[in-house]
Amino acid sequence: MAELTVFTIDQDGVYVASAYVAAAASQEFPNDGRTFVHIKNTNAASRTCTFTTAGTYVGLAIADPVVTIGANTGEQMVGPFPKGIYNAADGNIDITWSATADVTIGVFKLP
Secondary structure (H helix, E strand, C coil): CCCCCEEEEECCCCCCHHHHHEEEEEEEECCCCCEEEEECCCCCCCEEEEEEECECCCCCECCCCCEECCCCCEEEEEECCCHHHCCCCCCEEEEEECCCCCCEEEEEEEC
């Protein structure tokens, strides 16, 4: 599974163009509870991104949320992610895609 780099937003609010990478079949990123993602889709078809939940509630699994990113110039910002719900044992959040062509993702956290 490919690990994504998390970029910290500083007081200057500097835009980091290199923060965006191509989506891959399965990816992960470290989560501290102050992390969010920005997803862009330039494909003619919409895409979905599934965020795996590791947490449970009274012994029951929490459903994995699926986010739809619209076609052509669709964008979604998702997060922050509560650690007790989303973090796997390694402290990462696992994500998968319906398709990855023309999709980019950037992972950011608040200072």
